[in-house]
Amino acid sequence: QQQVKQSPQSLIVQKGGISIINCAYENTAFDYFPWYQQFPGKGPALLIAIRPDVSEKKEGRFTISFNKSAKQFSLHIMDSQPGDSATYFCAASIKGGYQKVTFGIGTKLQVIP
Amino acid sequence: SAVISQKPSRDICQRGTSLTIQCQVDSQVTMMFWYRQQPGQSLTLIATANQGSEATYESGFVIDKFPISRPNLTFSTLTVSNMSPEDSSIYLCSVEDPGVGYTFGSGTRLTVV
Numbered sequence: 001q002q003q004v005k006q007s008p009q010s011l012i013v014q015k016g017g018i019s020i021i022n023c024a025y026e027n028t029a030f031d032y033f034p035w036y037q038q039f040p041g042k043g044p045a046l047l048i049a050i051r052p053d054v055s056e057k058k059e060g061r062f063t064i065s066f067n068k069s070a071k072q073f074s075l076h077i078m079d080s081q082p083g084d085s086a087t088y089f090c091a092a093s094i095k096g097g098y099q100k101v102t103f104g105i106g107t108k109l110q111v112i113p
Numbered sequence: 114s115a116v117i118s119q120k121p122s123r124d125i126c127q128r129g130t131s132l133t134i135q136c137q138v139d140s141q142v143t144m145m146f147w148y149r150q151q152p153g154q155s156l157t158l159i160a161t162a163n164q165g166s167e168a169t170y171e172s173g174f175v176i177d178k179f180p181i182s183r184p185n186l187t188f189s190t191l192t193v194s195n196m197s198p199e200d201s202s203i204y205l206c207s208v209e210d211p212g213v214g215y216t217f218g219s220g221t222r223l224t225v226v
Contacts (some may be wrong), residue, residue, distance in 0.1 A: 034214050043205050043217030103155045103216055
């Protein structure tokens with residue numbers, strides 16, 4: 001059962017454009033939604049995260065938009081750069097104590113010059 | 114944030130043999146997590162290792178195939194036993210980093226021939 005659905009699975013964006021990756025979740029108990037960035041040969045690295053009590057969080061060129069009623073959240077990468085080319089995973093978990101993290105399937109982003 | 118050293122970084126193994134992967138953290142952590150990432154796929158939690166007790170395995174993973182040790186608060190090993198080509202994957206260890214989220218090692222890329 002895929003509890004976090006992520007789309008698209010691959011994305012090609014021109015340099016300077018906006019990259020948008022979407023995720024939807026099913027479990028309403030989730031209260032922590034991180035995004036991870038993974039470069040080839042490396043482990044995933046936390047990029048940005050949001051809690052459901054806010055609708056948007058921005059860090060530099062990266063923004064998470066969160067729609068609690070629709071159970072959806074998305075990552076926007078503004079002014080996309082070739083160095084942003086990586087695989088991006090959305091995830092969800094229940095914060096507090098140990099709770100396993102459920103990952104989306106991943107989006108392979110390629111930013112072309 | 115925590116720094117995780119994982120080794121080996123890659124290995125090519127004969128079917129029927131076993132490989133032990135080591136994960137060392139630079140700080141004491143209660144829980145350590147082992148994930149599998151099959152080629153082009155998302156991350157799947159194998160088990161959670163808590164120091165002083167037996168690991169907790171996720172559905173589809175068993176101790177005989179993936180024995181885990183957790184001798185202290187900074188170290189864990191995952192063994193992939195009696196390997197077959199289907200075990201070819203990237204194996205990642207992870208810890209929960211308070212205030213940061215989950216931090217991952219750089220992974221072990223295993224190829225079984």
